[in-house]
Amino acid sequence: MTTTSESSQETQKAVPLVKLTDAGKSYGSIIALSGITLEVSAREVTCVLGDNGAGKSTLIKIIAGLHRPTTGTYEVEGEPVHFSSPREALERGIATVYQDLAVVPLMPVWRNFFLGNEKRRGPRMDIPFMKRTCRKELLDMGIDLRDVEQPIGTLSGGERQCVAIARAVYFGAKVLILDEPTAALGVKQSGVVLKYVLQARERGLGVIFITHNPHHAFPVGDRFLLLNRGRSIGSYAKEQITRDELTGLMAGGGELEALSHELEAMGGAAATAAQEMEAEVQELGLGQRPPEHPG
């Protein structure tokens, strides 16, 4: 696996796996997204950062093949594409791991792993093969499950996320789109998921990592695209930006200050919150101790 992707990597270095140029999407008169340029190559993690309503999910839907961009172009490995369904995108190796992960909690891990892509021998499923493969693929990602027969709902949020990633990788993904994989996770579990993001990169995949958390994005990202209200508010390579700048841009220093004034005007407990918030804005400016690097 590693060797083949390495050789193909050499030849494809110049051509990004996924490239959006000046892409936009409008629903009737509502412009959800406009002027977005994004690319991801093999062995690269592109982070898309933005708050709620910034247009992240519209962007995912375009890349995943659920929507076509109304303006701009979409290229896969240098070829313009017009996907009309997620299945077409999947066939080109673009796999999306959604927030709800598309797993069935009551079903065993191995059944979930192969759901929709069951390996069959004649009319029946090749169950020993599927169990063995599921175990091995998870082990390759560094997840040592006690029992692939356990319902996937009994795994922790981070483990479930990793099963979904391992599944996408096994079924031939070249590009992984991860939709807020750390949003519902605790600190430690987030670290585990970030480790697998890096692992997927090591294995030669391109990763598009959607998040609203700059602390999660910065350690793993090679490029950063910041969205706000459907527009790009900046696109940086890792060496062009520091963690604090990224955090500042994300927090939208000005907006935060406006909010704190608003809260202050309400008085009482809200005023206390406002003071804390202001302190935070200050702190962002002063910089902070970088959190432990995961993995």
Next chain:
Amino acid sequence: MSQTLQSPVTPPPASDERVGRASSWARLFARPEMGALTGAIVIFVFFLAIAPSIRNANSLSSVLYVSSTYGLMATPIALLMIGGEFDLSAGVAVTSSALTAALFSYEFTVNVWVGIAVALALSLAVGFLNGWIVVRTGIPSFLVTLGTFFMLQGLNLAITQTVTNQVASPNIADIAGFETARKVFASSFTIGGVNIQATIVYWIVFVIIATWVLQRSRTGNWIFSVGGSAPSARAVGVPVAKVKIGLFMTVGLMAWFTGMATLFQFNTIQSGNGVGNEFVYIIAAVVGGCLLTGGYGSAVGAAIGAFIFGLTNQGIVYAGWNPDWFTFFEGALLLGAILLNTYIRRRAELAK
């Protein structure tokens, strides 16, 4: 089983101090059908103790026969419930199918097999319609099939009345093809002096097929997934609508089969039959471990649930009680089974 599979690959990680070994008791009782099996044994011992006349092979054979008439339908209903849907029309659909075959062959004086074929087409069409409305509109199947339940019940009564001026289908025993049809659907044979109805054998065969489909086939994987989480199943490419419509049509198919087995057993069928049976099927499936919310259950469990019903139904008679008590037991069984299942599952989960 999974233990033996795992050990050669890597040693089971005993490193996690929070994970103790599940006791074999807990493992056993985590299976969906174990609650039903426990209940069946308890009830069986109970009737053996109080009703001496049940203690012979012929009585047991008739218990199994009654169980099979419930079990033939409880099997597809269990599959449907695992797939996340209900069918309240299943009870009267059996009667509709039998009436169609009987009235069609009688009214048009054609070979019984023509009537049987028409009944099959009708049963599959009803199943398709139920499924199609459910997947197209997203209306809960509970409501959709409640509608078809009343429609079929009305049709059963009204059409039978119009055609025959009676509340039952005419006796079809002298129509061409009856003898062969009876051999296929309602024969019986004798083993060691015990008379055994063929429906018992059919029931067991269908349970085996359903279990194989659920556990070993891709279709089974899909059935569990559409009941467990339809959006997730759709996202990974499972044809959710096809699976659900297929399940409703399987219920239709088995309603046809059960209708034929009943018709050729008794030569005639009452147009008001079947009302209330839909709940018996659902209770049998639930007693057997099917979750009302879908995604979990087993065909063997539903079979044990049907056996409990057959046992109670006949046991009351053998014990010399008034049969009116049967519905009381139906309700008590359902409640008891749900409480027992909940208790056992919670114990098993804690023990893990």
